[in-house]
Amino acid sequence: MRGPRLKYRYDHYTWVEIRDIVKQQPVVILPVGSTEDHGYHLPLDVDNFLSWEVCEEAARRAPDEMLLLPQIPYGFEDHHMDFPGTITITSRHMMDFVIDITKSVAHHGFKKILIVDGHGSNMPLLDLAARQTVVETEAHCGLVAWWNLDRPANARILTSDVQSHADEIETAVYLHLNTEAVQMDKAVREEKLADSRFYWRGSFRGKGAPPLLLMDHWSRLTASGVIGDATAATVEKGKELFEAAVEGLVELVREYRALPIVPRVDLHQE
Ligand SMILES: [Zn+2]
Known part of the structure; x- marks a missing residue:
């Protein structure tokens, strides 16, 4: 690593130190991107950039309560492969890879794992990986998407x-995190209105996600890759949205860390 060892970085400790840190039971965070x-x-x-930044800023604010694992920088993208540059990981590989990581963490004695x-x-896939971790280890393993960390704030700001x-x-x-890397002159709006009771693209204001789950090839749904209105974005909105997500994650980690893991009950014997 360059620079100082950071208190919230899982991989900045020695194995001897990790053995001690397990006793404090911080929440181990696994950021996953694409x-x-x-x-x-x-x-x-x-x-990758947004999920990592949300996790790292939350960890900076609550370094005694979370340990940040290195990020998984690739995701399941088979339906995006018409767009040059995209890297896809086969769904089964993705799930197995994540479960290998969460089970390793649980093996070392950590009881609270959170995939962001x-x-x-x-x-x-991550939901299944988290469930599998729970049934195969002594740990809790939860999952949250960073954009769901403060839904009321999203509804107010967007x-x-x-x-x-x-x-x-x-x-x-x-825009908030790195304005210069965004080519706002090329931002577009591509959104299809919800004219069905069952099927639409994305989360629609007031209706949420559609009842019918159907993921088509992305190139059939959008010419630019955008679904939504990128032109509505501003730095100011981004600052507020980021702050809400970070504070949401800190609060979630505290609640999740305190959530008791109660004993299982085997009901086969009367
Ligand atoms: Zn994205």
Whole structure:
């Protein structure tokens, strides 16, 4: 590493120190992102950059309560492969890889693991990986997407109707964190209104996610890669959204850390 050893970095400790830190039972955070198309205006690293920054800023604010693992920088992207540059990890590989990490952490005695996701299509796989970790180890393993850490704040700050991908929230938070890397002159709005009771793209204002789960090839859904309104993003919105997500993560970690793991009950015997 360069620079000082950081208190909240899992991989900045020696193995002897990790053996001691287990006794304090911090929440071990696994950030997961992707390397994926994000419109004409954003680099491929959006999901990695945003999820990492949210986790690291939260860890800076509560360094005794969380330990940050190195990030997984690739995700499940088979439906994005028409867009040059995207890297996909086969769904089963992705799940197995994540479970190998969470089970290793649990093996060393940590009882609270939290996966923080930055890429929507990772969510079903990460949910299964977290569940599998719970049933196969003595640990709790939870999952949260960074953009869900403060939904009321999102509803208050965001002005566009559709949130999905390379959209207002991702663009705004990226603008806040690194304005110069965003080509706002190339930002577009591509959103399809919710004209069905069951199926639409993304999370629609007032309706949330659609009842019908159907993920098509991304190139059938959008020309630019954007679903949502990237043009509605501003630095000011990004600052507020980022702060809300960071504070949400700190609060979530404190609550999750205190959540008791009660004994299982085997009901086979009367
Ligand atoms: Zn994204």
